Amino acid sequence: MTTTDKHSKGFAPRILIVGGGFAGLECAHRLERRLAAREADITLVSDQNHQLYLPLLPHVASGRLTPQSVAVPLRRMLRRTTLVPGRAIGVDTKAKAVVVRDSEGELQVRAYDYLVLAPGSVTRQFDIPGVAEHALGMKTLAEAAYVRDHVIAQLDLAAATDDPAEREARLQFVVVGGGYAGTETAAHLRRLTASAAKRYPHLDPAQIRWHLVDTAAKLMPELGDGLGRKAVRILERRGVEVSLGVSVASAGRDVVRLTDGRVLPCRTLIWTAGVAPSPLISTLDAATDRGRLVTEADMTVPGLDGVFALGDAAAVPDLATGGDQVCAPTAQHAQRQGKAAAMNVLAAIRGFDATEYRHRDLGLVVDLGGLQAVAKPLGVPLSGLPAQAATSGYHLMAMRTLTARCRVGAGWLLHALAGDDFVRIGFQSHRPATLADFEDTDGYLTSGQIHDLTRTVRPPQAAAGSVA
CATH class of the missing domain: 3.50.50.60 (FAD/NAD(P)-binding domain)
Structure with a gap:
């Protein structure tokens, strides 16, 4: 029938x-x-x-918003x-x-x-050795919460160790994927670790290093050359090392090998290389x-x-x-x-x-944290404070309920007034944080x-x- x-x-x-x-x-x-x-x-x-x-998952990972705010x-x-x-x-x-x-x-x-x-x-993982076992994703609410716990834990452990090699690996972070998710994740978490370093008297802030890696020749090419270059400059001023035309060759528990031959001591590989x-x-x-x-x-x-x-x-x-x-x-x-x-x-x-x-098409918005953003609403290129206003307004408009809009707006305001916190909630602290585990x-x-x-x-x- x-x-x-x-x-x-x-x-x-x-x-x-x-x-x-x-x-x-x-x-x-x-x-x-x-x-x-x-x-x-x-x-x-x-x-x-x-x-x-x-x-808004990068906002959850960096602590600007609570998980409930974006759900x-x-x-x-x-x-x-x-x-x-x-x-x-x-x-x-x-x-x-x-x-x-x-x-x-x-x-x-x-x-x-x-x-x-x-x-x-x-x-998307691309069958690169070690990625499935050691990379952290940013696709689900649980992954964003886990990434936040993990990054703060690396600062805690680095501050407590007397081993220089271990400290170097714990304070080096690699984000793979130069799209919106990867760029915003690197920008927001770099700001978080820079702010957190002030609370760790035994850590040298200069030892905290962030890398953003992507196989493409340009960062976020959909934005156009001008805004893409501006985003790179903002990231590099923040201390993020942007490597384009480069990918991960393999990953281990405490090392990441790149296709350009570099070997980075690293305990944190965040994978946002497409879906x-x-x-x-x-x-x-x-x-x-x-x-x-x-x-x-x-x-x-x-x-x-x-x-x-x-x-x-x-x-x-x-x-x-x-x-x-x-x-x-x-x-x-x-x-x-x-x-x-x-x-x-x-x-x-x-x-x-x-x-x-x-x-x-309504255009593209990329929040780089603080007052920095790049955006192209309705084809109009913006950067700085105007772009941040357009980006925040777009996200509030796109939220599906008034309650969600209020939670997000209040979360941003509270963070602006009170600053960062560095609390670990112990989320899945005794389970492997594999992509398959989180994303089923x-x-x-x-x-x-x-x-x-x-x-x-x-x-x-x-x-x-x-x-x-």
């Missing part, structure tokens, strides 16, 4: 959304506003009960969506079912009539573009009935550039695609024509395992009701 046949026979269609990030939350929120309760059952699967505002609880936004705490680990598009591992490790199968795939992305689509995408039998699920311009997946894909895991044609390229994996795109996908699911339920996703990149199913589960486990029944 096709989806259309089910609607005509009076079933309320089941809409299953995978992912509670920018794209998934926006889609569910818009569907709740546009659909009457009897028109559809909406379910959202997410391993976290909040939407994370990723652009919007899903239940503040969603009133009648069923929230399933867990991670989707397999999709059977023939059976129209998704296999979910819940927060306690139990498997369940969720049936759907319409599937919205917005599982997001994970940190890869969620491993969930590889469980579908569908075309991909560099790992992202290929979609039409209306975000439907060719050949898969009732399946939409959006956000970081989808290769949605960018009609603003002619459609030859796909939309970049940014929060700005994900949020807008979530709204557009909701309207297309609504159109499918009510028998209307879908609309293609088209956007107007393992445990996805093969096609055979998915088929066995969807064949033997009875999916939830479709809710009865009539479609308007």
Whole structure:
């Protein structure tokens, strides 16, 4: 029975959304506003009960904001969506079912009539020796909190040791990735360690060294040459050594080897070298573009009935550039695609024509800490205080609730008045801080395992009701 046949026979269609990030939350929120309760059952699967505002993670790592400030609880936004705490680990598009591992490790199968795939992305590692074991990520709230603990712990341990070699390794920090995440992380954490050094009388501030490494020839080329060079100058004045055209050859517990031959004694390798689509995408039998699920311009997946894909895991044609390229994996795109996908699911339920996703770029903002920033809102290049004002205003505007805006604004104000603190909360102090551990990149199913589960486990029944 096709989806259309089910609607005509009076079933309320089941809409299953995978992912509670920018794209998934926006889609569910818009569907709740546009659909009457009897028109559809909406379910959202997410391993976290909040939407994370990723652009402000460097503020969490540096202590400018608390973790709660940048996390919007899903239940503040969603009133009648069923929230399933867990991670989707397999999709059977023939059976129209998704296999979910819940927060306690139990498997369940969720049936759907319409599937919205917005599982997001994970940190890209490039199979470099030692990265998986020793690098710290900056993709999740837990990772940002861990990085903060770890950096402060290195200062504490360096101040307590009499071994010059150990002190050198603990006071040397390497950030890989010259995009927005890496640049802001290096800028904010460098400010944190410079401020902290005043509290450590036995540490020489000159021994604290930060490196920002990227294989690209330019830092953040999307900003243009002028702003990119200005960002490099700001970082270098702060004491960050920027190395372009360079990557990591290998990493160990206390050493990082670079491709230009340098060997850096180092206990802190922060990895922000791009993202890869969620491993969930590889469980579908569908075309991909560099790992992202290929979609039409209306975000439907060719050949898969009732399946939409959006956000970081989808290769949605960018009609603003002619459609030859796909939309970049940014929060700005994900949020807008979530709204557009909701309207297309609504159109499918009510028998209307879908609309293609088209956007107007709002520009780029990069917060370098303090009064320093570079930004290009609506194509206008800014730096210094005007750029910082534009950057802060953009982030406040993009936060999804008034409560979140108030928390962020109050956090910035308190930090400006009271300065930094250097408290370690002991987060996961006795567990390995691997990328796989924090980002759940393992445990996805093969096609055979998915088929066995969807064949033997009875999916939830479709809710009865009539479609308007």
